[in-house]
Amino acid sequence: MFKRFVYLVLALILLHGAAGAQPEKAKNVILFLADAGGVSTVSAASLHGYGEPQRLFVQSWPNLALSDTSPASDWVxxxxAGMTAIVTGEKTQNGVISMDATTVRNKTDGRVLKTILEYAEERGLSTGVVTDMSIVDATPAACYAHSNNRSKSGEIILQAFKPRFGDGVDVLIGSGRNAVETALKAMEKDWDTVGSGPGRPVFASLDQIQAADARPVAILEGAVDVPAAARIALDRLERNPRGYFLMIEWDAHTDRLPGGLDRLVNFDKLIREIAGRVDLKETLLLFTADHSFSLSVYSGRRSEPLLKGLDEWKEKNAGQKTKFVELPNVRIYNTHTGEEVIATAIGPGAGRVRGFLPNTRLFGIMLEAWGWSPDPPGR
Ligand SMILES: [Zn+2]
Structure with a gap:
């Protein structure tokens, strides 16, 4: 009887503690964006990388939602449009970078939308954008720029150096150097005029970044070592006592196998490393995709590689542009698709990631994790 009473008191104390606890707030937010990493791609990455389902680190996270990626006027x-929704909380038209749905692509500007990176800059946090794709590609661009057309590379990169809030994105690392250089040339600009104004050299390799470079910009030609770039970014962003926002994108399009699946397995390993590095009591980690991709697992056995027959298929189709990839176990129709993608999270505010939600909600979830409110409409 007495024992039971003690248990009751203990339970009440625990309950009271839980109810009375301050809602946990994030100091830092890291957004991991697997471009085109839909449900079936995430699932296949585990089969490809580990020969078993649900072995990815992100598949161990308890907070999970299905995020609708449809843009303002289309299903796919x-x-x-996918990244604009995630970083601004508003759906827009395909091809549009962080402007609202009234934008007519390549014709007229819509209302400029404030991005999560700009909210963070405005509040004195440090910010970073790391991608294995072109630094002016739509996903990174939607964080730091606004344009009525994703193809306006010159206009987009210039905005990285002319921020609307704070001192602009602090760490910027990506690919596409030659193409961006060509776009700048068309505007009668070059790396020196872009970089020297605000006193920021645009490095051509990660090796050129010195420990003393607190706000490095590196735009490389060819492959980006994403884990190395992420470490460079975190080393710097972590110095800000107010916290930071970091977006890391790693392309998971599977049109050229095994690339997309290999990259997603490696992305997941990087996320595991970062989860071990940051303080998860004050850092929200959010993993999602901007849209899905048409990959399906049709067949296969635990004892065999998921992508068996890939070499033979490549040999047979060498030099041809194919819309389909057809392997014994996997079929890919080379296109984005419209179904929901996974959003999963750990850290403060991660509990809000649940159920079916629109991708615009992810913006609110990141903002609320910091304890911030969105600007009133019209600002
Ligand atoms: Zn994409």
Missing amino acids: SDSA
């Missing part, structure tokens, strides 16, 4: 999203 490109990276521009």
